[in-house]
Amino acid sequence: MNDKPKNLPNAQPNGEPLKPLTDVVLERRATAEFLPDEVPEEFLEAILKLGAQAPSGYNLQPWRFVVVREEENRKRLQAVAFNQPKVGQAPVVIIAVGMTREWKERADEVFREGAERGAGSLDTWEKYRDGAFQFLEGMQHMPTWVNRHTMIAYTVMMLAAEAYGFDTAPMEGFDAAAVKREFNVPEEGEVVALLAIGRAKGAEKVYPGRFGLSRIVYEERFGEAWEGNDEV
C-alpha cells in the first residue's frame, strides 16, 4: 500500500486558498448544468487521493472508482442514467462502486502491512483478520456494508472537489444493472452513486431548506427532543 499523499495542491486552480469546510458545506449545491471546462489532472488526482484516505472498517477500502471523461463514454453513461444531460455535459463523472467480495482477497495484505507499519501487532494480525472475517461474514447484507463505506470516500471526494473550487452533482438516478453492463463492473460490484465534477453553467440551484436540528436530532434516546439551539 501507499504512504499518505504528499504535494497535494494547497490552493484552488486560480491561486485562491482552499475554501474552508464551513463554506464548502454551506455553498455546495447540486449542479444542474456544467460548462465543458476540464478539471485539471493535478486537481482530479488530488480529489481521488483524498477520497482514498477515507476510513473504512479494518481499513479494507472496499471502494473502486471509474473515472469517465471521454465524451463517448459520458454519453453512454447518460443513456443509463435516466438520460440526465449533466452526465453527458460534465467533464468528469465518477462511478463509485463497492466490492462485496474482493476485500477478502486483499485482506491479508491490509492486515499484515498495517501490522508492519505499526498499526497492529505482527504476532496477532492473523487472529485480528480472522475476527474481521467472522464479523463481516456475519453481516446480513454485504451490499449495505459496501454502500456505507463507499459513501464515506465518495463524500470526501465531493467535499474536496468543492474545497478546490469545483462544482459537483451527486447522483443516484441510474439503472444500476445497465451501468454495470456498460462499464464492465463485475457481478460482485455495487454501483453506489455517480459524482459529476466540473464548473457550473449559469446560476446554481436555489437552496431548498433543511430540517432544523429539532426535527432530526434527539437527546440521549430516539424521540427525546433536542434541547439545544435550533436557530439558523
Place this chain on the structure above:
Amino acid sequence: MNDKPKNLPNAQPNGEPLKPLTDVVLERRATAEFLPDEVPEEFLEAILKLGAQAPSGYNLQPWRFVVVREEENRKRLQAVAFNQPKVGQAPVVIIAVGMTREWKERADEVFREGAERGAGSLDTWEKYRDGAFQFLEGMQHMPTWVNRHTMIAYTVMMLAAEAYGFDTAPMEGFDAAAVKREFNVPEEGEVVALLAIGRAKGAEKVYPGRFGLSRIVYEERFGEAWEGNDEV
C-alpha cells in the same frame, strides 16, 4: 424547514483557524482513547448543523442522530457496542440512524416548500413528488438507500469535527438490534454507524497505509488501468 445556518464558529475553540480540508483528511485517525474533556455546545451544534446540510435524494434527509452524552447512557451504548471502551470514554457519541419509511410522511413538506423557495415549480411539485415515490418505491432495498444517504451527513459531521480540531472515531462494531432496543429506535430505523467526538488521549493510531490509485481507480471502464500519477 430552516434556512442555512448562520453564525457557525469560524475558528477552533482555541482561536486557531479551521483546519483546511487537506489537513483534515490527511491527519484524521480513528481515535482509540478519549480524554473526558467536553465538546463545547456551540461546536457540537455546528457539527450537527453542518451534517444537516448534506445533500440527499430529493432533499428527503432520511437521517436522524441521537446524541449520547450522559455517562450512564454512554456506558449502556458501550455494552451494546462490543464493549469498546472508547464508547464509554468519549464525551459525545452520535448514533446515526436512517429512516426507511418516515421520509414519506415528510415528503409533501419537502417538495412543496422546496418549490416555494424556488427550487421547483409550485405547479408541478406534486408530479415531481409522485415521480420520486415511484423511484423510491421501486428501490430494491430501502435499508441500503438510507444507509447511503445517512453516511453523507455522517461523513460531513466527522470532517467538520476534525476541521474544528476535535478527534473522532467512526464505528460500525455494535449489535444493531440491541442499540435499537436500548435507545428506543423505532422498528423502521436502521442503525448506520456510531461517531465518537472528543479529544484524543495519548498518541493517535499509526497510519496503516492505503491502496494507491492504480489499485482502486479505473479509466473509463472498470478494470482499465488508471494511467495517472500514482505517486504519494
